[in-house]
């Protein structure tokens with residue numbers, strides 16, 4: 001959802017509100033009390049969360065057309081532009097924003113393990 005804010009600005013809030021209303025109607029929720037606390041039993045403690053593995057972006061060089069949209073949108077400065085050849089750097093946070101803007105689906109997430 002954060003990605004949609006970066007890409008579309010605050011206009012996206014109207015759309016989110018509309019989808020939220022539709023979702024609540026579908027579920028039959030009329031007041032906050034109808035769903036308050038429903039996720040509490042699904043929350044994990046920190047020891048149960050696997051933080052060693054996470055995803056980072058990877059560019060398929062054969063698909064990339066060199067448009068630079070991923071480079072322009074990355075807020076972590078994690079994409080290197082080497083004469084219109086784009087490469088993911090070590091500091092990729094795995095936010096996925098570049099995937100959203102790539103016009104030819106040349107970017108995917110690959111699993112990485114923390115040291």
Ligand code: SF4
Pocket residue numbers: 056057073074075076077078079088091092093094095096097098099
């Ligand atoms: S996943 Fe996020 S941090 Fe990583 S390269 Fe793409 S936009 Fe940058």
Ligand code: SF4
Pocket residue numbers: 059063064065066067068069070071086101102103104105106107
């Ligand atoms: S957005 Fe896609 S096509 Fe454009 S430079 Fe990045 S990887 Fe290549």
